[in-house]
Amino acid sequence: MHEFDFLDTAISLVYPRHCPVCDGVLKTVEIKDGELITGRLIHDSCNRKVARIRGNTCAKCGKLLDRACQDDEYCNDCMKMRHLFDRGFAVFEYRSISGSIYRFKYMGRREYARFYAKEAKRLLGRKLSGLGIEAIIPVPMFRDKENKRGYNQAQVLAKSLSKELGIPMFSDVLVRNRNTLPMKQLDVRGRRNNLKKAFNIARNDVKFKCILIIDDIYTTGSTIDEIAHEFRVAGVKKIYFLSLAIGQTT
Numbered sequence: 001m002h003e004f005d006f007l008d009t010a011i012s013l014v015y016p017r018h019c020p021v022c023d024g025v026l027k028t029v030e031i032k033d034g035e036l037i038t039g040r041l042i043h044d045s046c047n048r049k050v051a052r053i054r055g056n057t058c059a060k061c062g063k064l065l066d067r068a069c070q071d072d073e074y075c076n077d078c079m080k081m082r083h084l085f086d087r088g089f090a091v092f093e094y095r096s097i098s099g100s101i102y103r104f105k106y107m108g109r110r111e112y113a114r115f116y117a118k119e120a121k122r123l124l125g126r127k128l129s130g131l132g133i134e135a136i137i138p139v140p141m142f143r144d145k146e147n148k149r150g151y152n153q154a155q156v157l158a159k160s161l162s163k164e165l166g167i168p169m170f171s172d173v174l175v176r177n178r179n180t181l182p183m184k185q186l187d188v189r190g191r192r193n194n195l196k197k198a199f200n201i202a203r204n205d206v207k208f209k210c211i212l213i214i215d216d217i218y219t220t221g222s223t224i225d226e227i228a229h230e231f232r233v234a235g236v237k238k239i240y241f242l243s244l245a246i247g248q249t250t
Ligand SMILES: [Zn+2]
Pocket: 019, 020, 021, 022, 023, 024, 042, 043, 046
């Protein structure tokens, strides 16, 4: 057992982990098929309910394509709209994990990040390691909002990912300089206007050529586009993103 895993097991004896799907308490130690299992992050039966993004995906946003396609094919959404990022990757199909993300975001279940990050590495680790990513950057929250909630879920996820992928996280490079309206209420144009000049690069002392932006949910891509715009202006050449969940193409 690694030192980290041991510590984790010890902590979970006091504070049991919750399953990211059903939120039930996970056994810290159990015997299965004669083997001692520790550090379980999800129930086996719950694990089977989560749909991963596998197979043909859009070469731009990472959405699952419902048809056989070439390597460089775009989904309908990306064919209609030009994006400013290079390419995106997603881990889960949104509908199968939406309840989990809700608790992760609003109900303090930061511990789910470990499961999310491990799955991201398992599914995308090899692809990501070939890209030359120098920095992992979470989508920032407006400071007042983050203080109220107590944490920024994208940053919690980015931190776990940074550990899994062995790429440093920089959470102070990008800031959100005002509170934006909830995106759910807005159409594509409204989303773009809502986000104009919402982000700022706060540090000039770090220069990256290639970055990975982290967010929890990808919908229209307007948030990532706005961030990508700022980083392009700052001279970043390759801008990738990873979203925990992504919907289906419209
Ligand atoms: Zn469960």
